[in-house]
Amino acid sequence: MHKLTFPVSRYALSALALAMLVSCGKTEMPTPTAQVSAAAQTPQQAMPSPAGKTVVYQMFTRLFGNSNSANQPWGSIEQNGVGKFNDINDAALAGIKELGVSHVWYTGVLHHALIRDYSAYGISNDDPDVVKGRAGSPYAVKDYYSVNPDLAVDPAKRLEEFQALINRTHQHGLKVIIDIVPNHVARHYQSLDKPAGVEDFGASDDTSVEYKRDNNFYYVVGQPFQVPVAQNGYQPLGGEAHPLADGQFAENPAKWTGNGSRLAQPDFNDWYETVKINYGVKPDGSYDFDRLPANYADKSVAEHFAFWQGKSVPNSWLKFRDIAYYWLEKGVDGFRFDMAEMVPVEFWSFLNSSIKQKNPDAFLLAEVYNPALYRDYLHQGKMDYLYDKVEMYDSLKLIMQGKGSTDRIAQVQQGMADIESHMLHFLENHDEQRIASPEFAGDANKAKPAMVVSTLISSSPTMLYFGQEVGEAGALDSGFGDPSRTSIFDYAGVPAHQAWLNNGKYDGGLLTKEQQQLRQFYRVLLNLSASEAVFKGQYQPLHQLNKSTAGYTDKSYAFVRFDSKDKVVVVSNFDAEASQRYELQLPAELVQQWQLNQGEHQAKDLLGGADSVLKVEQGKTSLKVELPPLGSAVYKF
CATH class of the missing domain: 3.20.20.80 (Glycosidases)
Structure with a gap:
């Protein structure tokens, strides 16, 4: 959702927010x-x-759809x-x-x-004081x-x-x-196009209390909102003059901030441009539903x-x-x-x-x-x-x-x-x-x-x-x-x-x-x-089985996808420098489940690369794999 400021973690939630996470009721x-x-x-x-x-x-x-390539910082x-x-x-x-x-x-x-x-x-x-970006x-x-x-x-x-x-x-x-x-919603929520009979968020709230079940917001009773103290030299609109960019925003009483901050003046790293919606979770984290x-x-x-x-x-x-x-x-x-x-x-x-x-x-x-x-x-x-x-x-x-x-x-x-x-x-x-x-x-x-x-x-x-x-x-x-x-x-x-x-x-x-x-x-x-419907089918990894296969490295990954009709082997090489060559092994029980006959089976690369051959021999099934750096193949047979 990235309503965060600069390098701030989006996972730093308030105690109330954390309490809300564990709710699993009705x-x-x-x-x-x-x-x-x-x-x-x-x-x-x-x-x-x-x-x-x-x-x-x-x-x-x-x-x-924007074709303009000017890209001026803070540009209009x-x-x-x-x-x-x-x-x-x-x-x-x-x-x-x-x-x-x-x-x-x-x-x-x-x-x-x-x-x-x-x-x-x-x-x-x-107001630029409570809007991130232009x-x-x-x-x-x-x-x-x-x-x-x-x-x-x-x-x-x-x-x-x-x-x-x-x-x-x-x-x-x-x-x-x-x-x-x-x-959460914007600090200044105002719906012009709402249908008849619909009230804006907070329109009927009792602002004299911190919490009431049918209030849409939580309130910091008796304290007006204060714009956060900026960090890292930040200025709204990059410092451009604006009649509303005065470090003030009228909101009295202050509402809880979107990430759950209960301060009248949230931190600059809080989601201060938003206010938190009340879903019937009390300030102590208990539920009112x-x-x-x-x-x-x-x-x-x-x-x-x-x-x-x-x-x-x-x-x-x-x-x-x-x-x-x-x-x-x-x-x-x-x-x-x-x-x-x-x-x-x-x-x-x-x-x-x-x-x-x-x-x-x-x-x-x-x-x-x-x-x-x-x-x-x-x-x-x-x-x-x-x-x-x-x-x-x-x-x-x-x-x-x-x-x-x-x-x-x-x-x-x-x-x-x-x-x-x-x-x-x-x-x-x-x-x-x-x-x-x-x-x-x-x-x-x-x-x-x-x-x-x-x-x-x-x-x-x-x-x-x-x-x-x-x-x-x-x-x-x-x-x-x-x-x-x-x-x-x-x-x-x-x-x-x-x-x-x-x-x-x-x-x-x-x-x-x-x-x-x-x-x-x-x-x-x-x-x-x-x-390909097969990719809605079953999955089985081949990675562990092939970790000791010559040429298969910790930058290789292989698995199969299959259904009643099709069988697909997917192989990928995460190495940006080296090619990979190996004989990919398939487990005997999987080959038996697929009822593959002894001999060679043509394997077509659905990504457009070179085809290969799956060999089914007594007690062993292998697929010849050759991949360039960062290459993959999807073999269907």
Whole structure:
């Protein structure tokens, strides 16, 4: 979610936040009234499911269509440009689709706090003292019922322009995901486009008390908010004069900050641009709602939905349920839930079962970083998918950097065996460093073996971050935050991606030969995962068996994927300098299970490399493997 300041850990949570993480109970819900329109549902129903795995393309919407390459630190829209909804045209969507993508996560769509004057459209100005960057953090949402006016050609018609993008995306056979940020909202929340009868967050709060169950916020009673003391020479807008940049922000009483800080003056490293939502967790960490019985981990979504009928739940729960319904009605196919572990599991049971009543195929992805909570949020909270960040991503990152052994991959996959289909894999997203950045690996090609393993080792979805497929290095100093991550706070261009964008042609006309080859690698691999049903089948590691095989090193990794029809052997070489040659051994029991006949079996490399031969001899089965540095093969036989 990266609403953090410079190098601060996002895992430094308050005591209350930590208390919230262990919640695994239930809540209640009145019968919903919103209905999903037939028009919104029609495109979704017309989309066939891929034979293979789901592929998500994360697009940072503000940056995607921007052709401006000025890239001035702290630059304005006029200086640095901004991508619009309308820039994501048929050519752009066709280019995304050809990567094997099934879902597009439009990141940063909701109207969040930003520094630009839209008062002519009735939008209040935001204060630079409580906004990170000039373009603002997409995770400081100001209006849940509207979209970012920066992204519209005509800000007065911003919702219509986003609706047109939803429809356009569906016409290309792609589904739409947007963010919901349940843990916090912008310090200055003000919804102009909310439906009749909907109240803003906090509108009916009793601010005379720190906590009340149906308050939307927590309060520091009797103390006004104070802007944090800046660190590292930071100045809002890089020091540019602004009428509201005076070190003051009117909020009395102060509200608790998004990461759980209870101070009227939060620390500069806190998420001070946001305020924490109250879900009925008391300041002492106890719960003000019905708990979810433990046996509901084994119950269906429908049973979870039934549990909440007729029960009283905190007001914030209802607000977010209605927000989700609103976007479902507009044709959104799913949600990525920011920092889900900071919100009680009971709320997720309530919300996700409600969403699934409206759209049983809704794609629900959550950001959860504590492995001890994974199963609670999947089984009790009814998430479809969680980030596999702390286990698979972190392990692959160390291997790409030359700091880790491939032994760790087998350990991670074994530990996730019962939930592997729910653990979304990625190598980049808006929070993480770009692989090509010097701070990460310094070379986009070092992602190739990791991407093969990440994409094909599990039956779970794979996510690709825009620009990753052409080796974007994230090297720009855009203003707020440090290079190595593409800025999510400021107006910028994305150089490698702009080479594919090619001034709006989306034809890769400015890509170098190496970038073209990299994009082709991603295109082949992701289409393979999306089209071959075998990658939804069974997994068996070959790593331990082959550790003593001559030529197989701690920079090698091999495994098989198989189903009743197909058998695939995947091999990868993480060594950036040396080729690998070895006779890969397969276990006798697996060969017996596959009922392979004695003799030679042709093995075709689905990645386009040289084919090989699998030899089945009495008591021994081996596959000849030859891989160049950073090479992989996917042998099907």
